[in-house]
Amino acid sequence: MSDYIVRATAANSQVRAFAAVTTETVETARKAHNTSPVATAALGRLLTAGAMMGVMMKGDKDILTLQIQASGPLEGITVTADSQGRVKGYVGNPEVIIPANDKGKLDVASAVGIGILNVIKDMGLKEPYSGQVVLQTSEIAEDLTYYFAVSEQVPSAVGLGVLMNKDNTVQQAGGFIVQVMPFAEEETIAKLEENVQKIQSVTTLLEQGHTAESLLEAVLDGFDIEFTDKVPTEFYCNCSKERVEKALISIGRKDLNEMIQEGKEVELNCHFCNTNYVFSVEELKEILRKCR
Numbered sequence: 001m002s003d004y005i006v007r008a009t010a011a012n013s014q015v016r017a018f019a020a021v022t023t024e025t026v027e028t029a030r031k032a033h034n035t036s037p038v039a040t041a042a043l044g045r046l047l048t049a050g051a052m053m054g055v056m057m058k059g060d061k062d063i064l065t066l067q068i069q070a071s072g073p074l075e076g077i078t079v080t081a082d083s084q085g086r087v088k089g090y091v092g093n094p095e096v097i098i099p100a101n102d103k104g105k106l107d108v109a110s111a112v113g114i115g116i117l118n119v120i121k122d123m124g125l126k127e128p129y130s131g132q133v134v135l136q137t138s139e140i141a142e143d144l145t146y147y148f149a150v151s152e153q154v155p156s157a158v159g160l161g162v163l164m165n166k167d168n169t170v171q172q173a174g175g176f177i178v179q180v181m182p183f184a185e186e187e188t189i190a191k192l193e194e195n196v197q198k199i200q201s202v203t204t205l206l207e208q209g210h211t212a213e214s215l216l217e218a219v220l221d222g223f224d225i226e227f228t229d230k231v232p233t234e235f236y237c238n239c240s241k242e243r244v245e246k247a248l249i250s251i252g253r254k255d256l257n258e259m260i261q262e263g264k265e266v267e268l269n270c271h272f273c274n275t276n277y278v279f280s281v282e283e284l285k286e287i288l289r290k291c292r
Contacts, residue, residue, distance in 0.1 A: 005055055005085055006212045007229040010220045014184040015192065017220060018052040019176040019212040020233060025051065025087065026162055026173040028235035032274045035094040037164045038106045039074060043091050044162035045108070045140040046079045048175040050089065051233045054081030057121065065120040068143075070135060072113025073098065080272070085233035088272040106164070112138040117147055141175070148179065155180045157192070157219070161202030172206035176215050188223075195221050237273035244268050244277045248287050256288045 005020040026044035029035070035043060046066055054064045060083060068077040075092025101107040115135050122128040131151030135143045141160040148156035160175035178196070180189055196219060199205070205215055216225060247268070248256065259266055266279045279287070 003233045004212060005052055005231045005233050006216065006227055007055065007231070008216055008220075008225050008227045010223040010225045011184070011188045012224075014181050014188045015178060015220065015223065016181065017176065017178040017216050017225075018055070019174070019215040019219075020048055020052050021174040021206070021212050022048045022051060022233060023170055023173045025233060025235045027170040029089065030168075030170055032235070033090055033094045034274075035091065036097050037168050038098060038108060038111045039091050039094050039096050040164065040168075040170060041106045041162040042074055042108045042111055042140065043077055043079075043089055044170065044173045045160040045175070046077050047087050047089050047235070048160050048162075048173060049140065049144055049158065049177070050079040050081040051085055051087040052175065052177050053119075054083055054087060055085055055229075055231050055233075057083040057123065059083060059123055061124055063122045065118070065122075067118040067120070068112060068115060068135070068140075069118070070113040070115025070138065072096075072111050072115075072138070074111040074113070076115075077112070078271075085231040086236035087233065088235055088237045090271050090274070108140065109138040112140070114138065117143050119147060119151065144177075148177075155189070157196040159196075159199060159202045159215075159219070161204075161206060163203040163207060172203060174206050174212065174215065175202050176219055178216075178219055191222060192220075195219055235273075237270060237275070239270040239273060239275060241277050244270070245279075245287055248279065248284075249291055253288060253291045256284060256291065260284050260288065 003022050003024045008017045030040045062083050064081045066079045073096045077091050079089030081087040119131045133147045136146045141158045144158045148154045156179045163172040165171045268277050
């Protein structure tokens with residue numbers, strides 16, 4: 001089945017929860033950017049989180065941006081998502097290769113390095129909402145857990161996982177975000193904490209054949225769960241030659257003239273999906289005519 005996100009409530013709405021299966025989404029990103037295994041794992045985790053956090057927003061035009069700026073060889077990660085489950089993203093250095101960590105796993109923390117996580121929500125207001133936290137572990141899930149607690153004052157548990165095949169394609173990807181509402185009883189919080197402690201890694205659960213629904217059933221074991229929504233999710237970039245042309249118009253007549261004088265075609269690249277757009281000298285002249 002294609003990738004999707006489920007939304008649920010539990011314990012008489014004291015808990016809200018999201019879970020996602022994002023295997024195809026992360027594989028699409030891997031192919032687009034030709035990422036190394038550790039870069040795929042890092043980008044895949046943030047894409048999965050972005051997809052779930054995107055559907056938390058209510059407006060059709062709301063846009064979420066997650067940005068990790070850090071010192072590691074990955075050179076940062078940027079992900080954007082909308083409220084319809086569409087997500088896209090890229091890493092600074094897709095080819096990064098580093099040794100496995102002491103557990104023999106992909107060392108996402110060392111690839112990411114020390115730095116900050118920015119969360120920007122553009123909800124059509126005068127100013128976008130912006131929150132920033134220092135990375136706690138650089139493993140991404142724990143950093144988002146910390147972000148929710150500090151910036152949004154919402155106690156949360158975040159689990160994210162990407163499992164690679166031997167041929168470096170994506171075998172499994174997914175995750176969950178579970179949040180406690182302000183009116184939650186101590187007993188509910190304690191039970192939830194106990195459940196989260198028992199959870200094996202998300203990749204282990206996905207490998208065992210868990211769906212998004214059964215991921216949440218594992219995290220919310222012992223609670224009455226009500227699944228309220230199911231949303232398809234995908235790696236989707238809205239770039240096009242027309243949009244890139246608008247960007248060229250915005251650089252102004254002087255710079256466009258210089259490009260035309262050079263007499264060579266110009267190639268522009270979309271960071272998010274790695275698509276190249278080529279403009280011939282004749283096309284550049286046509287764009288110049290549209291400039292005021």
